[in-house]
Amino acid sequence: AQSVSQHNHHVILSEAASLELGCNYSYGGTVNLFWYVQYPGQHLQLLLKYFSGDPLVKGIKGFEAEFIKSKFSFNLRKPSVQWSDTAEYFCAVKRGRATSGTYKYIFGTGTRLKVLA
Amino acid sequence: EAGVTQFPSHSVIEKGQTVTLRCDPISGHDNLYWYRRVMGKEIKFLLHFVKESKQDESGMPNNRFLAERTGGTYSTLKVQPAELEDSGVYFCASSQDFLAGLETQYFGPGTRLLVL
Numbered sequence: 001a002q003s004v005s006q007h008n009h010h011v012i013l014s015e016a017a018s019l020e021l022g023c024n025y026s027y028g029g030t031v032n033l034f035w036y037v038q039y040p041g042q043h044l045q046l047l048l049k050y051f052s053g054d055p056l057v058k059g060i061k062g063f064e065a066e067f068i069k070s071k072f073s074f075n076l077r078k079p080s081v082q083w084s085d086t087a088e089y090f091c092a093v094k095r096g097r098a099t100s101g102t103y104k105y106i107f108g109t110g111t112r113l114k115v116l117a
Numbered sequence: 118e119a120g121v122t123q124f125p126s127h128s129v130i131e132k133g134q135t136v137t138l139r140c141d142p143i144s145g146h147d148n149l150y151w152y153r154r155v156m157g158k159e160i161k162f163l164l165h166f167v168k169e170s171k172q173d174e175s176g177m178p179n180n181r182f183l184a185e186r187t188g189g190t191y192s193t194l195k196v197q198p199a200e201l202e203d204s205g206v207y208f209c210a211s212s213q214d215f216l217a218g219l220e221t222q223y224f225g226p227g228t229r230l231l232v233l
Binding site for chain 1: 120121148150152157158159160161162165173175176208210220221222223224225226227
């Protein structure tokens with residue numbers, strides 16, 4: 001079945017450690033890719049997105065993601081995490097047909113990141 | 118600019134009862150989406166409105182769920198009668214310019230529904 005996979009369900013890091021969260025999707029053709037974050041008690045917020053062009057996308061708060069088409073991956077990275085990065089991170093793929101006007105986001109199961117101070 | 122708002126933030130009901138969730142999108146956003154996250158699972162698409170029209174309701178679980186968006190502004194999602202498996206967090210999101218392909222969805226805080 002077509003899906004979005006986030007292999008790391010829980011990640012625990014110390015402050016200043018580097019972060020990489022995996023995201024793989026199984027859809028062919030053109031995809032738009034997103035990473036969302038949900039901080040404790042807050043709503044989902046967009047971290048970054050890829051539509052086209054440079055496969056290395058930079059987002060807010062020092063996050064970046066690299067789209068590797070051959071690997072169907074869109075991994076999220078941050079060189080040095082902070083305690084405030086503790087949150088749940090979601091990868092999403094936008095799928096749809098422009099002609100019919102139907103779009104939907106397919107989300108992964110999320111990765112809970114805990115950063116120890 | 119106000120974000121997407123949802124009401125209520127929490128709802129606890131008994132099996133068989135009816136619950137209505139409300140979503141107010143960002144002003145001017147024609148697209149409105151409903152999603153649901155059952156504990157520990159992925160966020161699943163339920164349906165998509167463009168203004169007052171249902172563009173895609175392929176994710177609605179069954180006919181106990183009814184979504185409306187009269188007038189193309191706020192939307193309601195009614196569950197009647199509620200079952201235990203309906204428990205979860207219901208998210209609403211809105212966006213504009215989806216035909217341009219540059220759409221970004223903005224999410225509300227979600228409504229936590231617990232069916233006992």
